[in-house]
Amino acid sequence: MAELFDSYKSHYGEAVEGSIRFSGLSHDFFLVAKADLLRRLVVERKLRQGGSAVRALDVGCGVGSLHPHLDGAFDSLDGCDVSEQSILRAGKDNPGVTYRACTTPSLPYEDGTFDLAFASCVVHHVPPSSWLDFFLEMRRVVRPGGVACIIEHNPYNPLTRLAVFRCPFDHDAVLLNSANAASLFQQAGFTDIRSEHFLLLPSATTFARRVERVFAPLPLGAQYACSAHV
Ligand SMILES: C[S@@+](CC[C@H](N)C(=O)[O-])C[C@H]1O[C@@H](n2cnc3c(N)ncnc32)[C@H](O)[C@@H]1O
Numbered sequence: 001m002a003e004l005f006d007s008y009k010s011h012y013g014e015a016v017e018g019s020i021r022f023s024g025l026s027h028d029f030f031l032v033a034k035a036d037l038l039r040r041l042v043v044e045r046k047l048r049q050g051g052s053a054v055r056a057l058d059v060g061c062g063v064g065s066l067h068p069h070l071d072g073a074f075d076s077l078d079g080c081d082v083s084e085q086s087i088l089r090a091g092k093d094n095p096g097v098t099y100r101a102c103t104t105p106s107l108p109y110e111d112g113t114f115d116l117a118f119a120s121c122v123v124h125h126v127p128p129s130s131w132l133d134f135f136l137e138m139r140r141v142v143r144p145g146g147v148a149c150i151i152e153h154n155p156y157n158p159l160t161r162l163a164v165f166r167c168p169f170d171h172d173a174v175l176l177n178s179a180n181a182a183s184l185f186q187q188a189g190f191t192d193i194r195s196e197h198f199l200l201l202p203s204a205t206t207f208a209r210r211v212e213r214v215f216a217p218l219p220l221g222a223q224y225a226c227s228a229h230v
Helices: 002-006 012-023 027-044 084-093 128-141 158-166 178-187 206-215
Strands: 055-059 076-081 098-101 114-120 142-153 191-198 223-229
Touching: 002 084, 012 027, 012 158, 027 114, 027 142, 027 191, 027 223, 076 084, 084 098, 114 128, 128 142, 128 178, 142 158, 142 178, 178 191, 178 223, 191 206
Parallel strands: 055 076, 055 114, 076 098, 114 142
Antiparallel strands: 142 223, 191 223
């Protein structure tokens, strides 16, 4: 896995753009939607209660494509990935973020270090036999009362399936649905598990986002987020 993503260190974004070109949407459109969702999570999950600082970790951050869109969302942001080359590129592009290479399944952080740990489009690259260990490790590095979130492809969306089929680094991907993700959160000992589907409409207007929220319980959007409290 590390070697595969090492080889995409200089053209990760282009590979994603190629796989979604048929949709007419840009990679940035998807990144902004994910960043907006994570900002909303901080508010809805009351991670800033009492004005406390929010320390976040992006597990499997790759080349850090999401990070420019998260400017100001947290008080500090760390990123880690099994691909050392991706981490080197992420560090050059995002000097305000702290990066570390990691080996799977252990994350290189002390217990309870973060208020929020998230993983965007990572779990489908982890072998299913290691999924529970991945969730347990996210739980370990989040403080009691903190939150973990995974963002994943919705396997029931045919356009998502097409994008995965066209994506050169997704050939080994094993997609999981939101019920599978919720079950893994539960087995790992998380509580208050919530799922929402998003990226349903090709628009980032407030109105479109409101409509998407109405349909979020249904498995319609291109991706979903599943989050839970430690
Ligand atoms: C499709 S990329 C997603 C990158 C980034 N999260 C994003 O949304 O743009 C998947 C990333 O997960 C990383 N990865 C896969 N398995 C991992 C693991 N067990 N721990 C940490 N990173 C992992 C890969 O090296 C790769 O950079």
